[in-house]
Amino acid sequence: MDALIFILAMVVLVGVILGYFSAFSSASTAKRVGVLTEYVKRLEAQLVALQTQRSKGEATEKPADAMSNPGAPGAVAPPPNAGHVPPVVAAAPPGQPLGKTHGAPQPAGESLTSLAGAAWLEVTAPSPPAPPATPSGPAAPDAARQPARNRTPPPPRPAFAGLERNLATRAAIWVGAIAIALGCVFLVKYSFDNGILSPPVRVGLGAALGVALVVAGWVLAHPDELLGPGLAAAGIAAVYACLLAAADLYHLIPNGVAFLLLALWTALAVGLSVQLGPLIALVGLVGGFATPGLLHARQPHPGPLFTYLFLLQGGLLVITRRRNWPGVAVLAALAANAWVLLWLAFEPVAAGNYAILGAFELLTTFCVLAAGAAPAAWPANAAAPGKRINPWQALAWVAMLMALIANAWLLRAADFSTLQWGFFFILSAGSLLVARLRPALQQLAWVAATAAFLFLGEWAFAGTGPIVAAHFYFWVGCFAALFALGGYACLWGAKQPAAFAAISLCASAAGVGLVLTYGRFQHRGAWGIVCVALAGLYACGAVPVYRRRALSTGGPAGRGDWAPATLNALAWGVAGFASLALGLFFRDAVLTLALAVELPIVALLISVLDISALPEILVAIGVTVCVRLCANPFIFYYSMASSFFFNWVTLCYAGAAALLAASATIAGHARRPKARAALEAMAALVAAVGLNLLIRHWFHPAGWTFVPAGLTEVAAYVDGALLMAIIFQRLGAARPAFDTAARMLTLLAVFVGGAFLAHFVSPMVTNTVVRTTWGLGQLLPAYMIPAALMLALAAVYRRAQRPALARLLVVAVLVFILLFSSLVVRAAFHPVRFNSGPATTAELYTYSLVWGLIGLALLALGIAIKSPVLRSASLVVMLLTILKVFFVDTSHLHNLLRVLSLVGLGLSLMLLGFLYQRFVFRRPTAPRAAEPPIK
Secondary structure, three states: OHHHHHHHHHHHHHHHHHHHHHHHHHHHHHHHHHHHHHHHHHHHHHHHHHHHHHHHHHHOOOOHHHHHOOOOOOOOOOOOOOOOOOOEEEOOOOOOOHHHOOOOOOOOOOOHHHOOOOOOEEEOOOOOOOOOOOOOOOHHHHHHHOOHHHOOOOOOOOOOHHHHHHHHHHHHHHHHHHHHHHHHHHHHHHHHHHOOOOHHHHHHHHHHHHHHHHHHHHHOOOOOOOHHHHHHHHHHHHHHHHHHHHHHHOOOOOHHHHHHHHHHHHHHHHHHHHHHOHHHHHHHHHHHHHHHHHOOOOOOOHHHHHHHHHHHHHHHHHHHHHHOOHHHHHHHHHHHHHHHHHHHHHOOOOOOHHHHHHHHHHHHHHHHHHHHHOHHHOOHHHHOOOOOOOHHHHHHHHHHHHHHHHHHHHHHHOOOOHHHHHHHHHHHHHHHHHHHHOHHHOHHHHHHHHHHHHHHHHHHHHOOOOOOHHHHHHHHHHHHHHHHHHHHHHOOOOOOHHHHHHHHHHHHHHHHHHHHHHOOOOOHHHHHHHHHHHHHHHHHHHHHHHHHHHHHOOOOOOOOOOHHHHHHHHHHHHHHHHHHHHHHHOOHHHHHHHHHHHHHHHHHHHHHOOOOHHHHHHHHHHHHHHHHHHOOHHHHHOOOOOOOOOOHHHHHHHHHHHHHHHHHHHHHHOOOHHHHHHHHHHHHHHHHHHHHHHHHHHHOOOOOOOOOOOHHHHHHHHHHHHHHHHHHHHHOOOOHHHHHHHHHHHHHHHHHHHHHHHHHOOHHHHOOEOOOHHHHHHHHHHHHHHHHHHHHHHHHHHHOOOHHHHHHHHHHHHHHHHHHHHHHHHHHHOOOEOOOOOOOHHHHHHHHHHHHHHHHHHHHHHHHHOOHHHHHHHHHHHHHHHHHHHHHHHHHOOHHHHHHHHHHHHHHHHHHHHHHHHHHOOOOOOOOOOOOOOO
C-alpha cells in the first residue's frame, strides 16, 4: 500500500506543479502577447502618420513652375518633411501577383490589421514627384504630434477572453493530465483488488502506459502549449510509480536494480526537460531525490547514494543554467543539502563516512556556487526593473547558508577532525574567490569568515573533547592567513576594494583575539611582537595603495576613488595592531601613557599624509585614553606611591593631558577642527579628573580608600574645579573646547559644590567636633577660599563679556560669606560641637548683627567701586536681616528689650536710607549763577 500512497502523492504533486507552471506559463504568454500587441499598435501609428504626411504633401503640392522657382510670387516652400516620405504597402498574399498592389496608396484611415494576408511591410523608394527637402525625422515623434482623430484606435478586447482562454486551454490540460494519472492509479488498484492481472503484468502495463504518455508528450510538444509537457509529466510519474511498486510492493526486482532503473529514468526526465520545459525538470527532481528514501535499504551505503545525488544535482544544474531556470536550481540545492542533514539526523554515521559527507557537501556547494556566479547564469533581463534580488544570486546564498549549517553539524559530529576542517577551509577559499569574481556576492566572504571564526571559538570553548593546542593554533593561523592575505590580494582590481581590506583586517584581529583568549593571555611579549609585525605588514601593504591613489588622481572615473576607503581600512589595521601590541607589552597606568604617546605621532602623520581615516583614528585613541583614565574603576586598585608629586597619577594624568593638548594643536595646524575640538575637550576632562585624584591622594596618602569625604576635602575639590575653570577660561579665547570646559566646571563648583558645603558636609549636619577657636581652622579654608576663587573667576568672566556667569558667581560668594559667618557665630556659642543645643537669644541677635554688618560692608564696597551687583546684594542681605529681626528675634523679647530692639532697628534702617540717598541716589546740584562784579 505504500506504493499506492506514493502514486497518489505523485499524482497530486504533479497536478500542483502542473497548475503552478500553467499559471506561470499563462502569465508569461500573456506578457509576450501584450508586448507584441503594443508593438503592432506602434507600427499602426507609424503607418497612419506616414500616410497622413503623404496625403498632406499631395494636397499642398503647387504647379511645377511655382515649385521650380521658389522666389517667384505665390511660390510656396515645401514642408520640412515632404519629399522623403516613402509609401508603405503590404506584400501580396499568396496567389496574387505583387504588381497589382505595388505602389497602391492605402487610405488614411485603414489600420494595419486590415491588411489581412500581409506577411511583412515593405518600404519602397520615394515617390518621383517629390522635390528635394531636408530628411525627415523619426516617424514616432511625428505620429505623436498627429491629432487623435487621425490615429486608429486599437480593436476592443473582450472582457471574457482571458478567463475563457485559461479555462479552455490551460485548465483543461491541467485537469486532463491529473485525470489520466489518476486513471492509471485506479486501473492498477482495480486489477490488484480483483486479481485480474498478475503483478508483473500490472507493472508492465503501467510502465508501458507511462512510456506511451511520454512519447505522446514529446510528439505533441509545442513551445506555446502545455499539452505535451502535461502528458509527459503524467507518464514520468506513472513510470516512477510502477518501478517503485515492482521493487517495494511486489518485490519483482531487487532494490539495487530498481535504484539503477529509477536513476536512468530520472536522467531521461532531466534530459527531456530541455525540450519540454521546467515542469518535467521539477518532476524529475522530485522523483530523483525521493527515490533513495522510498527504496528501503537495510544497510544504506553513503558512497553510492551521495554519488548518485551529486550526479543528479549536477545534471539539474547544467540544465537549469542552459535554460535559465533558477527556481529549479534552488530546489535542487535545498534537496541535496537536506539529504546530508537527514543522514546526520537519522542514520548512524561511521567514522569513515564523515569524509564522504564532507566531500559531497563541498562538491555540491562548489557546483551550486559555480552555477550561481558564472557569467552565463546572469542574463541581461535578470536585473530588470522591479526585481530586487537576482534569482541566481539567491541560489548562491541558499547554497552558502545550507553549506554552513551542514558543515557546522559535520564539524561537531566528527569532533572537529582535521579532515572536516580541511573541507571547510577549501569552502572558505571558494567563497572568497566567488566574492571577488562577483561583486554582488561579496557578502559571502564575510559570511564565510564569520562562520569560520565562530566555529573555531565553539571548538575552543565548547568542544566535545580535549583539544590539542597545536592543532587549534594551526587552524586559527590557516583561516586568519586565508582571509587576511586573500582579502588583501582580492582588493586589487575589485570594484569595492575597501570591503576586502576590511575582511583582511577583521580576520587578522579575530585570529589574534582567539589565540590570546584561548591561551589566557600567556606569552604576552611574543604575541606583542606578532602584533607589531602585523602592524608593519599592513603599513607596507598601504604603501602601494597610497602610490596607486596618487597616480590615479585625475584619471578616468572609477579609477581614482577606490583607494581612499582602502587606505582607511589599512590605516585602521596599523593603528589597531600597534595599540594591541602596546596593550600586550605594558599594563595598568603605563599602558595608558603608552597609548597617549601614539597621539602626537598620529597627529604628525595627519599633517604629512592625506588619509581621511587618520583624524578618526586619532580621536579613537584619545577616547581610549580618556576612558581608561576617567571611567576605569580598576584605577582604585593600582599601587600608589606615598609621595604627593611623584606617583603614577601625576605622571599619567598630566602626561596624557599634555599629549592630548599637543595633538590638538597639531591637528589644528593640519586644518582638522573637529579632531582638535574633541582632543581639547578630552585634555580638559583628563586634567580635571587627575587633579581630583591628586586631592584624594593628598587626604588619603596611604592608598585609595572609600571613606566619605569630609568638609575640607569637598572644599578642596571645589577649589580645584574653580582653579581649572580660571585656567581654561584664560585658554578658551582661541579654543572653544576649553571655554566650554570652564563653564561646566563653574556650574559644577557652584551648584554641586555649594550643595555639599551648605548641607551634606556642613558641620551643622555632620555635628563636627570643633578643634580650633571659633572653628576658624576648619571653616576659613572650607568657605572663604572657594569664595575668593569664585570672586576671581567672576572678574575673569566679566572681562570675557559673560555677565550672567559673573553675577551667578557673585551670588555664590555672598552665600558662602553668609554661611561662613553664621557657622563662626555658631562655633562661638557652641565651642565643642556645632549641633549641641538650641540657639539662645544672644546668639540670634549676633546672627542679625553680623548679617547687618555684612550688608553694610557690601553697600560701602558697592558705593566705592560703583558696582550695582554689590549694592543689590547688600540690599538683599539687609532685607533678610530685617525680616529675621521682626519675625524671629523680637518674638521672644518683652518690655524694655523689645523697645530697645525696635529703636535699634529703626536707627539702622534710617542709616541705610541715608547712605543710599547720600551716596547712591544723590541728585546733582544746579550750578550757581555768577554774581555781578562789584563796581
